[in-house]
Amino acid sequence: MLLWFLRRLLQAMFVMLAMSLIVFIGLHAIGNPVDILISPEADQAERARIITQLGFDKPLWQQYAYFLQGALHGDLGRSFVFNEPALQLILQRMPATLELAVTAVLLSVLVGLPLGLFAGLYPNSFAGRAVMAGSILGFSLPGFWVGLMLIMVFAVSLGWLPSSGRGTTAALFGVQWSFLTRDGLAHLVLPALNLSLFNISLVLRLARAGVRETMPLDYIRFARAKGLSPTRVVFVHVLRNILIPVVTVVGLELGSTIAFSVVTESVFAWPGMGKLIIDSINVLDRPVIVAYLMIVVVMFVTINLVVDLLYTALDPRVRLGGRA
Amino acid sequence: MTLELRDLHTHFDTRVGALRAVDGVSLSVRRGEVLGLVGESGSGKSVTGFSIIGLVDPPGRIVSGQVLFQGRDITGLPEPELRKLRGNRIAMIFQDPMMTLNPVLRIDTQRIETVRAHDNVSHVVARTRARDALGQVGIPSPDERLSSYPHQFSGGMRQRVAIAIALLHNPALIIADEPTTALDVTIQAQILAVVQKLAAERGTSLLWITHDLSVVAGLADRVAVMYAGRIVESGSVDAVLDRPMHHYTAGLIGSVPSRNKRGAKLLQIPGMTPSPLDRPAGCAFRTRCSAATETCAQEPPLTMPEPDRTLRCFHPVRI
Ligand SMILES: Nc1ncnc2c1ncn2[C@@H]1O[C@H](COP(=O)(O)OP(=O)(O)O)[C@@H](O)[C@H]1O
Ligand code: SF4
Ligand SMILES: [Mg+2]
Numbered sequence: 257m258l259l260w261f262l263r264r265l266l267q268a269m270f271v272m273l274a275m276s277l278i279v280f281i282g283l284h285a286i287g288n289p290v291d292i293l294i295s296p297e298a299d300q301a302e303r304a305r306i307i308t309q310l311g312f313d314k315p316l317w318q319q320y321a322y323f324l325q326g327a328l329h330g331d332l333g334r335s336f337v338f339n340e341p342a343l344q345l346i347l348q349r350m351p352a353t354l355e356l357a358v359t360a361v362l363l364s365v366l367v368g369l370p371l372g373l374f375a376g377l378y379p380n381s382f383a384g385r386a387v388m389a390g391s392i393l394g395f396s397l398p399g400f401w402v403g404l405m406l407i408m409v410f411a412v413s414l415g416w417l418p419s420s421g422r423g424t425t426a427a428l429f430g431v432q433w434s435f436l437t438r439d440g441l442a443h444l445v446l447p448a449l450n451l452s453l454f455n456i457s458l459v460l461r462l463a464r465a466g467v468r469e470t471m472p473l474d475y476i477r478f479a480r481a482k483g484l485s486p487t488r489v490v491f492v493h494v495l496r497n498i499l500i501p502v503v504t505v506v507g508l509e510l511g512s513t514i515a516f517s518v519v520t521e522s523v524f525a526w527p528g529m530g531k532l533i534i535d536s537i538n539v540l541d542r543p544v545i546v547a548y549l550m551i552v553v554v555m556f557v558t559i560n561l562v563v564d565l566l567y568t569a570l571d572p573r574v575r576l577g578g579r580a
Numbered sequence: 581m582t583l584e585l586r587d588l589h590t591h592f593d594t595r596v597g598a599l600r601a602v603d604g605v606s607l608s609v610r611r612g613e614v615l616g617l618v619g620e621s622g623s624g625k626s627v628t629g630f631s632i633i634g635l636v637d638p639p640g641r642i643v644s645g646q647v648l649f650q651g652r653d654i655t656g657l658p659e660p661e662l663r664k665l666r667g668n669r670i671a672m673i674f675q676d677p678m679m680t681l682n683p684v685l686r687i688d689t690q691r692i693e694t695v696r697a698h699d700n701v702s703h704v705v706a707r708t709r710a711r712d713a714l715g716q717v718g719i720p721s722p723d724e725r726l727s728s729y730p731h732q733f734s735g736g737m738r739q740r741v742a743i744a745i746a747l748l749h750n751p752a753l754i755i756a757d758e759p760t761t762a763l764d765v766t767i768q769a770q771i772l773a774v775v776q777k778l779a780a781e782r783g784t785s786l787l788w789i790t791h792d793l794s795v796v797a798g799l800a801d802r803v804a805v806m807y808a809g810r811i812v813e814s815g816s817v818d819a820v821l822d823r824p825m826h827h828y829t830a831g832l833i834g835s836v837p838s839r840n841k842r843g844a845k846l847l848q849i850p851g852m853t854p855s856p857l858d859r860p861a862g863c864a865f866r867t868r869c870s871a872a873t874e875t876c877a878q879e880p881p882l883t884m885p886e887p888d889r890t891l892r893c894f895h896p897v898r899i
Contacts, residue, residue, distance in 0.1 A: 472637075474679035480635055482694045482745065483667030492693075496684045571684055572729040 261561075268557040272550055276327070279546050280320050288312075289540035293336055310336060323546070332550065333543030337536070342547035346529055350551070351431045352422060353528030356520070357513045359435065359448040361506055364455030369502065371456075372463025373490065379468065387460065394457030399516065403450040403523035410446060418443050420525040447524040451517055455509055462505055466498030500570050507563035511556045581651065582753050582785040583609040583632065588645035590624075590631045593638075599856050601627040601640070603809030606882070606890075609753065612783040614776070616796030616817065618832070619806030620853055625789045628806070629755045632787075633670050634662040650752060668698040671746035675758040677739035681730035687741060688726040694745050713744040717774055736767035743775060750782055757789045772799055793832055797821055802888075805829045808854060808864035815889035825885060825896040827869045863893070871895045 283289075294306055307313050311322060326333060332343045375384040411419035423443030426436035434440030470476055471494065479493045518530035525531075529548060536544040568574050590602035601624045609615045617625050630636050632647050634657065647655045649670065654662065666672075674680045681690060691710035695701065701709075707726070714722035717740040730738055739759060746754055756775070760768040776799060779786050788800060796803050797817060804814040805826065813826040824830040831849035851868035854860060863880050866872040873895065880892040 474674045474676055475682045477630075477635065478672070478674055478680045478742065479682065479690075481633060481666055481672040483663050483665070483697045484693060485663065485697070488693065488697075493682050493685070496682070500684070572686075573683060573731045 264557065264561060268553060271557075272553050275549050275553055276323065276546055277320070279542070279549060280316065280323070283540055283542050283545065284316050287540055289336055289542065292539050327550075332547040335536075335544050336541045337539055337544075342541075342543035343551075345544060346532065346547055346551055349527060349529045349532050351433065352526060353514060353517050353521070353530060355433055355435060356444070356447055356451060356526060356528060357510060357517055359444055360452035360513055360517075361455060361510050363448055363452040364459050364509075365502070365506060367452070368456040368459030369463050372460040373467060373495070375460065376464040376467025376471070377490065379464075388464070391457040391460050394453045394460075397453070399450060399454070399519045400523055402453055403447075403520055406446050406450055407523070417446050419446060422527060447520050447526050450523070451513060451520045454516075455506070455513060458509065459502055459506060462502050463498055466501060467494055470494050470497050496570070500567065503566050503570060504563055507559055507566065511552075511559050514555065515552065581608055582611050582613070582649070583607075583787065584646075584648040585628070585632070586646040586648065588628070588631060588647065589643040590627050590636055590640060591643045592640045594857070596857060598643075600809050600859070601856060602631060603859075604645070605806070605809070605811055607804045607811055607814060609785045609787055611752075611785055612780070613802065614779065614786040614788055614800045616800030616803040617787060617789045617806060618793060618796055618803055619791065621791055622853055622856070623806045624809040624856075625791075625806055626757050629672065629757050629787065629789055632755060633666050633672060634659075635666075635672075664698070667694055667746075667751075668749045669751050670753045670755065671749070671751040672755040672757065673739070673742050673746050673759045675761050677735045677742060677759075677763065678730075680742045681738055683730055685729075686726075687728050687730065687733075691726075691741075691745055691748070694748050698749055709748065710744075713748050714741070716747070716778065717741075717744040718770075719744070735763055736771065739763065739767075739771055740774065743771070743778075747778060747782075747784075751784060753785045753787065754779065755787045755789070758791070760795065761790065761792070768795075793821070805832070808859055809856065810864070810892065811890070812865065812892050813890065815886070819886070819889060825889075825891050826865075826893045827871055827897060828865045830897050831868075871897075 290303075290307055290310070290312055293310075294303055298306075311319050314322075323333060330343075331341070334340060335342050335345055338345060371387050375387040378384040407419040410417045418439075421443060422432075422434045422440060424437040424439040425432035425434050426440070427433075428436060434444050476489065476493055479489050484493075514529075517526075517528060518534060520526065521528045521530035522534060529551075533545065533548045535541075536548070585605050585607050588602055588605045589600065592599040592601055603624070605624070605628055607615065607617070617628065619625050627636065627640070631642055632649075634654070636642060642655060645655070646653050649665065654665065657665075681687070688707060688710060691713070692703065692706040695706035695709050696703075699706075711722045711726055714725060719725055719737060719740055725733075730741075733741065743759070754775075759775075760771050763771065772795070775786070778784070786800075788796070790796060800817050802815065803817050803820050804811045805820070805828065806812070807828045813820060813824070813829050820829060821833060824833055828849070835849060849868055854864060854867060860867050860877075861879075862877040863869070863872070866876040869876070875894045878894075880894050883891050885891050885896065
């Protein structure tokens with residue numbers, strides 16, 4: 257178990273190292289932030305001063321060495337634009353993104369699982385087919401377009417829900433959250449729905465496939481032959497089995513949901529990390545980009561870890577560390 | 581009479597027409613009796629078993645015929661009524677012990693729920709009863725075993741657990757669908773012994789489904805031979821195995837190594853089981869039967885050549 261944990265940690269470090277290297281080389285190839293950051297009116301001396309200050313007078317490998325040195329001490333550099341520590345900039349915006357992503361994932365389970373169960377139990381019914389057809393839309397419609405449609409319908413035409421920002425927030429553990437106030441919750445609905453559409457379809461299909469696969473198995477037949485009620489058969493015997501793939505996939509999807517929130521945050525002006533990273537990429541603000549990706553890696557690793565633990569809890573046949 | 585099937589027809593609706601999995605089965609199981617239902621794979625034995633407890637899922641359905649349980653017609657009873665019988669008065673155990681227990685639920689959960697499905701007792705009482713039943717089927721230290729998961733048991737132990745579950749409510753009838761096929765011979769013998777003993781003690785009737793004649797020989801009182809969705813011959817085990825009258829039965833017996841005389845050639849029934857979607861009219865065995873005549877293209881009627889014996893054949897085997 258400890259070995260397994262250490263191996264995971266080592267893997268994460270390696271990925272971070274590789275990631276930072278790629279970003280350094282990649283951004284260097286794309287363009288020179290100096291051209292964007294320094295106003296054209298600045299004179300030669302001013303220009304040289306800023307270049308030295310940001311470290312661009314040094315060769316790339318030296319810049320990278322400086323970065324690594326700082327990173328080892330927990331310093332991921334200062335934003336070229338905001339002149340604030342990059343890590344702090346991102347962490348400030350992280351709760352907004354997490355709130356959005358977690359809500360979206362919860363929504364995908366709360367909506368997708370019951371729909372999938374239904375479609376799996378009644379695959380030939382009209383409603384069952386309709387659900388499946390809907391899930392194809394959920395997969396294939398582009399997120400930004402759905403986001404705009406949601407705004408058009410629910411915010412502009414009907415005027416039921418607000419379409420931008422986080423609304424009123426309240427503090428919990430020293431962090432501001434939207435879901436704690438009525439107004440904030442109303443602001444959360446549309447972006448979360450937008451972000452969860454893909455995952456709803458995914459969970460729904462997984463659940464349906466799971467039900468279809470599990471129902472004809474001997475142990476379900478045996479459960480029915482014991483005289484159990486259909487409710488017990490479906491919600492205990494079938495559900496426990498399909499929860500295994502659903503939890504795994506949903507857990508892993510949390511990572512990509514955070515990544516995809518970039519689009520949703522832009523459409524709904526949600527002040528999270530996604531919006532920050534888009535702005536930073538536009539101005540080639542390297543420290544922020546690197547720090548963001550580092551955080552994403554850490555997040556992915558943590559999520560995978562938690563999913564593995566959950567998986568073990570759900571499936572007694574699986575034991576960590578490869579022991580059967 | 582514990583169970584009686586009268587001309588039961590169970591079909592599966594397929595795109596190419598009705599698949600007649602059970603095509604006119606009549607049989608009976610008396611109180612405390614073990615009836616062996618024998619036939620090749622695909623002959624409709626499992627579907628017969630599921631038809632009895634009303635667990636045929638669409639596209640399958642019981643088209644006609646009757647299932648009489650303790651004299652009561654239970655064909656087409658509403659689902660809640662059938663549920664009261666299942667696992668309570670009629671229990672069923674299945675072929676693959678690896679697959680009959682839910683892998684993600686603890687053994688005690690799967691047993692306690694069975695107790696509570698039919699008896700309104702507390703969790704504690706249910707647990708005690710579940711534990712006692714484990715002891716009865718020969719599982720050592722049932723207390724520790726209760727909270728295990730199925731994968732922590734061997735195949736034989738799992739089948740014992742399944743049998744213990746089937747016996748929880750003292751059913752009048754147990755339908756055992758090839759419960760020992762997936763187990764090795766020694767374990768198979770142990771399981772057979774356990775079931776035989778418990779059934780005899782309690783006067784439980786058994787419908788023992790198998791494709792293995794040697795199992796039937798050792799366990800059953802009577803045997804019904806199934807071919808292509810029909811019972812072609814039935815009678816006491818001694819009579820049918822010693823003096824088979826249907827050519828299919830004779831062929832089956834000839835292909836069992838242990839029952840063959842030493843040195844004699846092992847006989848194989850020529851040809852293949854016809855697909856249930858396109859069976860020959862009349863006697864379904866006639867494409868493989870050496871004694872077949874033109875008459876056999878007609879439906880062979882159900883006859884009683886001897887007391888307590890049924891047959892569907894125009895030209896019975898003569899010995
Ligand atoms: N769910 C089903 N759908 C379609 N056909 C089925 C289904 N279950 C069984 N059958 C068909 O019914 C016939 C009898 O099957 P079965 O009773 O399982 O045979 P056995 O138990 O004797 O091996 C087979 O031809 C099989 O293909
Ligand atoms: S009815 Fe005819 S074909 Fe069928 S078993 Fe008897 S002799 Fe053979
Ligand atoms: Mg079978």
